[in-house]
Amino acid sequence: MSDFPASYYAATANDDARHPHLVGDISADVCVVGGGYTGISAALHLAERGYDVVLLEEMRAGWGASGRNGGQICTAFNKSMAHIEGLVGKEGAQICWQIERESKDLIRDRVQQHKIDCDLKWGYLHTAVKPSHMSGINETRDEWARYGYEDTAVLDKSALQERLGTGIYHGALWEGNAGHLHPLNYALGLARAAAEAGVRIFEDSRVIKLEAGTNPVVSTAHGTVKARFVVTAGNAYLGKLVPSLYHRVMPVGSFIVATEPLSGERARSLIRDNDAISDTNFIVDYYRLSADRRMLFGGRANYSGYEPKDLFSYMRPRMLKVFPQLADAKLEYAWGGNIAITLDRMPHMGSIGGNVFFAHGYCGHGVALSGMSGKLIADAIAGTAERFDVLARIKHQPFPGGPIRTPMLALGMLYYRIRDILS
Ligand SMILES: Cc1cc2nc3c(=O)[nH]c(=O)nc-3n(C[C@H](O)[C@H](O)[C@H](O)COP(=O)(O)OP(=O)(O)OC[C@H]3O[C@@H](n4cnc5c(N)ncnc54)[C@H](O)[C@@H]3O)c2cc1C
Numbered sequence: 001m002s003d004f005p006a007s008y009y010a011a012t013a014n015d016d017a018r019h020p021h022l023v024g025d026i027s028a029d030v031c032v033v034g035g036g037y038t039g040i041s042a043a044l045h046l047a048e049r050g051y052d053v054v055l056l057e058e059m060r061a062g063w064g065a066s067g068r069n070g071g072q073i074c075t076a077f078n079k080s081m082a083h084i085e086g087l088v089g090k091e092g093a094q095i096c097w098q099i100e101r102e103s104k105d106l107i108r109d110r111v112q113q114h115k116i117d118c119d120l121k122w123g124y125l126h127t128a129v130k131p132s133h134m135s136g137i138n139e140t141r142d143e144w145a146r147y148g149y150e151d152t153a154v155l156d157k158s159a160l161q162e163r164l165g166t167g168i169y170h171g172a173l174w175e176g177n178a179g180h181l182h183p184l185n186y187a188l189g190l191a192r193a194a195a196e197a198g199v200r201i202f203e204d205s206r207v208i209k210l211e212a213g214t215n216p217v218v219s220t221a222h223g224t225v226k227a228r229f230v231v232t233a234g235n236a237y238l239g240k241l242v243p244s245l246y247h248r249v250m251p252v253g254s255f256i257v258a259t260e261p262l263s264g265e266r267a268r269s270l271i272r273d274n275d276a277i278s279d280t281n282f283i284v285d286y287y288r289l290s291a292d293r294r295m296l297f298g299g300r301a302n303y304s305g306y307e308p309k310d311l312f313s314y315m316r317p318r319m320l321k322v323f324p325q326l327a328d329a330k331l332e333y334a335w336g337g338n339i340a341i342t343l344d345r346m347p348h349m350g351s352i353g354g355n356v357f358f359a360h361g362y363c364g365h366g367v368a369l370s371g372m373s374g375k376l377i378a379d380a381i382a383g384t385a386e387r388f389d390v391l392a393r394i395k396h397q398p399f400p401g402g403p404i405r406t407p408m409l410a411l412g413m414l415y416y417r418i419r420d421i422l423s
Contacts (some may be wrong), residue, residue, distance in 0.1 A: 002203070004062070004067055005061065006333070007333055007335035008258040008290065008294065008296065008332070008336060009068065009182060009184035013185060015191075017188070017191070021202055021203060021205045021207040022054075022220050022225070023223050025089075025224045025225075025227065026226075027227065028052045028053060028227045029040075029050065029051040029052045029228050030228065031053075031054050031216070031225040031229075031230050032054045032055040032056070032199075032227045032228070032231040033207045033217075033218065033230065033234055034058075034233035034234060034235065034237070034238070035061035035062065035067060035187075036062070036066035036370065037367070037370040037374065038233035038370040038374050039374065040373035041190065041372075041373075043199045043231075044193055045380045046199075053200070054200045056225065057205060058205065058206035059203065060187050060203050061191040064102075064236070064337065065237075066186075066187040066233075066340060067183060068256070069185035070180075070183075070254075070256060070276075070287075070298045071179075071296070072124070073107060073122075073124075073181065073286065073368050075178045076100050077344065077346060078159070078345040078362075079099075080139075084346070087346065088393065089171070091319050092390045094147075099369075099372055099391070100368075101149075103371060104178070106274065106371050107181070107186075107367075107368060107371065111189070114196075119180075119185070119291040119344075120179065121179050121276075122177065122178070123175075123273055123275070123276070124175050124180075125172045125178060125275045125277045126140070126170040126173040126280065126337075127130055127164070129169060129279050131170045134170055137280070138154060141154050141173055144175075149175075152173060152174060152175045154171065155172045155174055155209075155327060155341045156171045157169065162290040164340060165271070166323055174275070174344060176381065180278055181367070183367065201349060206213065207219065208219070208220060210232070215254075218232045227248055229355050231357045234362070235340045236337075248293065248398055248399070249360050250340070250342075251306055252339045252341050253301065253303075253304075253338060254300035254338075254339050255307075255334065256334070256335060257296075257298075257301070257331045257333065258331070258333040259295045259297075259329040259330065260292045261292045261293050262293045263293070266293075266333060267287060267295075269325075270289070270295065270323055274289055275286040284286070285299040287299075287322070295319065295326060297322075300315060301339070302316065302336075310361045311335070311336060312334045316331060333403070339351040339363070339364050340361045340366075342396055344396050345361070347359060348361070348394075349392050350392040357380060357381065359377060
């Protein structure tokens with residue numbers, strides 16, 4: 001039986017439910033491939049609508065990015081609303097904004113409805129690493145205000161230092177409708193809700209073949225599922241299962257360390273109001289406190305496809321650059337996982353042949369957006385595809401480079417790393 005990779009989240013998981021692996025030939029209305037937020041959310045919404053749903057997960061539900069991420073509930077997409085207006089028009093952008101708003105409400109509602117114990121907390125700081133980045137911070141505040149989001153405040157350097165125990169930033173955008181949670185416990189809570197709603201979840205059940213067509217068949221090593229609809233939700237872990245999707249998303253490694261628990265006073269001296277934080281670099285640092293007051297510090301995207309051997313010493317200098325006062329804090333956990341990125345940094349959603357739906361490539365904004373795309377897929381399968389279609393009509397180019405796309409991307413990212421240092 002597979003298990004979660006070692007992490008602070010795995011060590012503090014509050015649900016040990018296991019599901020059997022698929023043996024034999026079964027059928028369902030919908031077969032979902034992948035047990036992260038996207039897949040579980042799609043399955044849960046479909047089951048609530050009365051569909052008979054089977055979910056196949058290669059490892060354990062929550063094993064992928066959904067059980068390992070920074071837990072940061074970010075606002076908006078990876079791109080500005082002005083960029084999105086250029087892609088889908090002003091009306092389409094309004095719908096995208098509404099989707100974004102609803103993605104946070106969905107988290108609130110699911111946590112409340114299913115009593116998911118996942119340390120949900122609101123409050124977020126986007127910190128400017130260069131004085132020149134403050135103009136971008138102001139533009140973002142103004143753009144969000146034009147879309148009706150006013151629960152924000154621009155902080156100058158000294159106002160920020162009252163909230164954050166570091167002097168390295170030049171100001172920040174604070175917002176009230178973004179925050180953080182324990183990602184694995186949220187995933188496990190959703191999986192429990194899905195199972196209770198009637199979804200048949202199978203773990204240790206890697207899908208090795210997907211035969212599309214009028215009557216799709218999904219195969220694992222020990223069984224098959226015949227379904228009217230298939231949802232592929234493997235995100236950065238999907239590999240080449242659906243060849244036409246392979247070149248449109250790339251896995252990128254991201255890493256997190258967790259310190260030992262800090263005293264209440266020390267934790268407050270670092271992040272006064274328990275906000276989540278990310279900075280304005282292209283390759284972002286993101287961090288927050290856990291419920292037991294550890295510093296969870298993430299970042300250092302790795303585009304080479306290889307996980308660094310010693311994650312503790314790989315991540316420690318980044319954390320100490322922000323908080324040198326943590327030099328004596330023991331690091332107790334280090335882990336990594338794959339984020340799926342797309343070339344234009346917008347999520348990639350759509351359908352193949354009208355009955356195989358997919359959504360992936362949230363580019364580091366998936367904690368909120370992936371649950372929402374599961375809902376949009378469920379709506380589309382049930383016949384209401386207007387909102388799904390707005391995102392599905394965004395054209396996504398394949399990553400260039402064919403078989404050498406990974407080294408090409410690593411080279412491209414080196415440029416951005418240098419730009420982060422110089423700009
Ligand atoms: C280290 C890290 C930090 C991150 N931090 C943040 C953050 O702070 N905020 C944020 O918004 N986003 C963050 N993200 C991204 C976020 O976690 C993802 O966007 C989100 O979890 C995507 O959910 P998903 O369900 O689409 O994919 P996943 O959670 O990756 O789930 C995909 C699942 O599909 C399964 N699968 C794949 N192929 C098959 C197959 N053939 N058969 C059966 N099962 C299969 C995998 O085993 C996996 O469990 C982070 C990601 C990582 C890795």
